[in-house]
Amino acid sequence: MADSKISALPVSTLPLAGTEVLPIVQSGTTKKVATDDLTVKNVRSNATTGLLQVAGPASASTRVMTTPDSNFTVARTDADQTFNGNQTINAGGVYFNGATKKYYAYTDGSDNFAIVRYSLAGAYEALPMRILPSNDIVALAGNFVIGTAGKGIDFSADGQAAGMTSELLDDYEEGTWAPSVGGDATYLIQTGFYTKIGRQVTVTAKLQINVLGTGSVNVISGLPFTAGNFGYQTGSVFYYANSVSNVTMLGIATDGNSATFKISYSTGNVLTTLLAPTLFQNSTRIDFSATYQI
16 A cells, blocks of 8 residues: 555555655645654644644653754743653753842752852852752852741751750850940940850850949849849859959859849858849949850
8 A cells, every 4th residue: 555645545544554655735746755754643733823732642652752953942931831740850950040040950960969050141150059969968158048937957866865855956146245234334345245056145244334323233234135034044253353342252143034144242251142232333344254044
């Protein structure tokens, strides 16, 4: 049945054997094309909508679209695209267009994966992140930023000690604070620094009063965070001068549910836990540090 028109074939010859021909009229001359050259089951063009439909073989068969070179693009810009199943890219990448940046996720064909950020002009910037074969995530530039309050780094895989209540590191902060005796006091020195890790706060401070005025004579206020209700949480005084009382040693401690330090003192071989009597005056200086829980 070779060299026969398809229209001339009897029903008994279907399906086609692949050796039949398809007549095509070109400039008034009838040409013929072997059906082996037309391997797509159904190609239909809709001139009204510009729709091109390609139907392949049944789902149980392998369906492959092959192009001879790189001059081929499959794109649709009018809607989001959905891909079902795993998509495999061997030693290649995927581009993502942002508002001001383009992002390029790629694999080098081994176990390394990276995201490259580069500008719309095409100038590559630093690699911000890489996932290593060990499953470690490395920030090559920038920081790991926690985007939701109360979230952080979870250490629960390390096991639990007796009495453990949390293994989530959800806060770290550094800053300054201003130790104060309140009132209308003025200062020659008034500096403070703090570091907060989770619920633990460490503070250091230097305070020298210029004119005490209506300021407190034995309480330092202005802590960056209110201390928890754990009773006294003590710190240490490593320098003091020009106090009113004749003391041999000073101590400080937070009070529960407060943002103040109370001053304790010694005039002999015992450190009293009571508030020091009148201690601060003009020119009094005290340098101290403390660590407390909130």
